[in-house]
Amino acid sequence: MRQNLRNAVIAASIACTALTVQAQTSKGRTAQIVSNSLMKQSTLPFNAPDFSRIKENDYLPAIRAAIAEQRAEIKKITDNKQKPTFVNTILAYERSGKNLERVSNIYYALVSADKTPAIEKAQGEIVPLMTDFENEIKFNQKFFQRVKYVYDHEYTKLTGEDKKLLEVVYKSFTHAGALLPKEKMARMQEINKELAKLQQEFGDMLPKAGNEATVWVNDVKELSGLSEAGIAQCKKDAESRGGKAPYCIVITNTTQQPILASLDNRQLRERVYNASIHRTDGTGAYNTFPIIVKIARLRAEKAQLMGKKNYASYSLENTMAKNTDNVYAFLRQLIAAYKPKAEAQTKSIEEYARKTEGNDFHLQPYDRFYYSAKMKKDQYSFSDDEVKPYFNLDSVLVNGIFYAAHRVYGLNFRERKDIPTYNKDMKVFDVLDADGKQLALFYCDYFRRPTKRGGAWMSAFLKQSLDRNQKPLIYNVCNFAKAPEGQPTLLTWDETQTMFHEFGHALHGMLSHCKYNTLSGTAVSRDFVEMPSQFNESFASIPEVFNHYARHYKTNEPMPDALREKMLGSLNFLSAYALGENLAATCLDMAWHCLSSSEVPTAEQASAFEKKVLSEIGLLDSQIPPRYSTSYFNHIWGGGYAAGYYSYLWSEVLAVNIADYFETHGALTRKVGDDFRQKILSRGNTRDLMEIFSDFTGLKAPDTKALLKARGM
Known part of the structure; x- marks a missing residue:
């Protein structure tokens, strides 16, 4: 899960003005504001958050003040007596709310990565505040009529990023329901409030359930x-x-x-x-099903208000896939190729286990990884424990990830000790271009802790914008087990790939070169945003890169050639499992979001509904369960991937196509890297995404066969 700018949920995120705290009538209130470092411009480089000064009780008053500030900025736009124009309406909107984005980005970073009791308590007030303000903007008819006037009269005259910005802003209003009749608009606002509350409840429950x-x-x-x-x-x-x-x-x-x-x-x-x-299905202390069915019903109702058959149809409007038919056609093509392989691989694992356990042994899902690992060791004569000493986290980062980025894009990285972070284990790096100019700051937070939610992701404290003169402040978060003090943290191969993956998202944010904040970096559709990250994984196994970072943590000797060949040769060993668990989770996501409100099952029926969905599409397999079961599927119930989890597979196709292009033209060649950077990584959402994919690869459409080939199927 990666990229996650979902928490800048309001159009307030598209802004550029300095925070001016308005005069307060209360002396106590004024004193609070003066002492609140979030309400002051940061004195650190590039407006970096000063975590050495920020207190947990600063967030709520800072967000309140920032909302009041943007409210005044919006009022100034709507009170303008002049004819609406791109400059006095769209650009003015783009430049409003800068501080609300800044403060909320910092706050929501901690909600995910370091949710202390105080942060969680503040969330109970902040989420409704933010939701109410989003509704206030998106359903402000006086404001929307100005936006619509500009769209109707200037869209065909504008070019480049100005035209794209107008299109994105206008569609953000219409997609939210700005064209609805008054009574439906009121209901839409109620739904938004209820959904925000429920998604917060789900997000709060999940890490607690995991700890329990x-x-x-x-x-x-x-x-x-x-x-x-x-x-x-x-x-x-x-x-x-x-x-x-x-x-x-x-x-x-x-x-x-x-x-x-x-x-x-x-x-x-x-x-x-x-x-x-069973962590959240009601058999233990936690049960998320009552929350989930409420979310599903509200989303279905929301789609119905918008005149759509279901939430998936509503959600897919602005994606590469466009509609549910295209998504299901894509999935069925993969399922057809996957099933025979999966059945054969399961049979082979059980037969292998019976050699030592006896002919009456029946493979269970909790056995699969154990005997697969033994099979792999027998076939390739190595174990994960043999290769782990070569994947020292620090070497993977500096000698692998940074090295590849230097070779391909000319980037250099320099650690900084003067930038405060929210946790002592974090590191911060200057990101320098080939000519020595500063491009970004990169923060990494790699170790798990009880206050951090599960998974791995990328986001930004601030995004890149030429209009704002803002450098991107990008961070990666993972959940690796930190080694005891004084010992190096050693990773598995999967964890190594996760680091490369998240850094691919980071590159998408750091190498952005866009005029407007709204369009920059990772502000692209879900089924495109995973492409740069999945593509970046390909560098992990390129021999020159691999040999540069895969060195024994004690001797610094590179992994022996024979062991390296065995390990890399085994990457597609029993590969049906990884594809199957993803397909199953994807189909669950689509099924829940293709229901009408009346079709959503009850909380008691939810588990049976999951089994029914998987059975009907041919993926009910106890040996290959969904990567995320319904009750703990944070991507779709707490995150931004509702009716969008398919995007991991969809964008993997794009990533494989791009990796093939790199391999053909020189994987570590600056010319190819610079071309990819200029045509894709730097462009954000400034052009049609299929066009920029085709412009780089020369393909008229993604080649889905390449995915099966890459997965050894």
């Missing part, structure tokens, strides 16, 4: 199969979570848990798997 699902272990013997480092991590995790037992296994955000590949104890594997799949 922690599997406690009393006897170290139960952890047989784990390395010494793995056992030490279980001990450290137990200590950080209250020490209910000497060891514990933390539940990650996906259905399958990576640790299942190593645990010899079958009963413990079953406990871990069940803790994962």
Whole structure:
């Protein structure tokens, strides 16, 4: 999950003015404002947040003040007696609310990455404030009529980014419901408020449920199969979570848990798997289904108000896919190729397990990773524990990710110690272009903690904008287990790819070169935004890059050629699983959002509905469950991927097509990299996305066959 600018939820995010705190009648209120560092312009480079001064109780008053400021800016636009023009309406709107974006971006970064009790408490007031203000802007008819007048009279006369900005602003109003009759408009505003509250409830419940699902272990013997480092991590995790037992296994955000590949104890594997799949389905302390069905009904009603058959149809309007028929056609093509491979691979794993467990052994979902890992070791003569010492997080970052970015785009990175962060484990880097000019600041927050939600993502404290003269302030967040003090953090191959993936999003934000904030960086449709990140994963396995970072943390020796070839050669081993879990999750997302309001099941029926959906499309397979089950599918219930999770597969096709182009023309060649940067990474949402894809690749349409080939299928 990555890229996440969803929290700048209001059009207030598109702005450019300095915060001027209005005079307060109350002396106490004035004193609070004077002491609130968020209400002052940052003195740090590029307006970076000064986390050394920001207090947790600063956010709510700062957001209130910033809302009041933009409200006054909007009123100034609507009170203008002159004929509406691009400059006095659209550009004025684009330049309003700068401080609301700045403050809310900082706040929502902490909501996801460091949600302390104080941050969570403030969220209860901030979310309704932001939702009400979004409604206030989007349903301000006096304001919208000015926007519409400009669209009707100037759209055909404008060019370039001015024309695109007008189009995006106008459509943001109409998509929100600005053309609805009065009574429907009022209901739409109510729905928006209810959805914001429910999505917050879901987001609050999920990390708590994950912590509650922690599997406690009393006897170290139960952890047989784990390395010494793995056992030490279980001990450290137990200590950080209250020490209910000497060891514990933390539940990650996906259905399958990576640790299942190593645990010899079958009963413990079953406990871990069940803790994962039942974390939020009501069998434990938490049940998200009542929230989910309310969200689904409200979204369906919202679509109905807009004259759409269902929420998926409403949501897909401004994507590359365009409609549900195209999405399902894409998915069925993949499912048809996937199913025979999946069935054959499951059979082969069970047959392998029976060699040691006996002919009456029946493979269970919590067994799959364990025996797959053993098969892989037998076939390729290596284990994950053998390669892990070569994936030191610091080397992956500096000698892998930064090295590839230097080779391909000419970028250089310099660590800074003078930029405060919200957590002591974070690092900040200057991002310098080939000519030495500063492009961006890059923050990385890689280690898991109880206050951080699961997953990995990219976002921005501030986006790039030539109009604002603003450099991008970009951050990556992951959930890696931090090694004990004094020891290096060693990653799995999947975690290494996750770092490359999130940095691909970061590049999309850092290399943006757009006039307007609204159009810059990752402000593109969901089924395009994952392309730069998935493409960037391809650099992780290019031999020259791989050999530069995959070095033993003790000796600094590169991974031996034989081991490297075995590992890279195994990447598509039993590859049907990864595709299947993604397809299953995607189909669940689409099914929930293709329902009318009356078709949404009850909370008690939700689990059965999930099984029915997967059965009907041919993906009900206990061996390959959805990557995210309905009850903990944060992308669609708490994030911005409702009816959009398909975009990971859709954009992977684009990424594979682009990787093929790089391979053909020189993967580490600056000429190709500069071309990709100029035509795609720097362009944001300033041109039609299919056009910029075709302009770079020369393809008239994405080649879906390339995806199956890349996955070894």
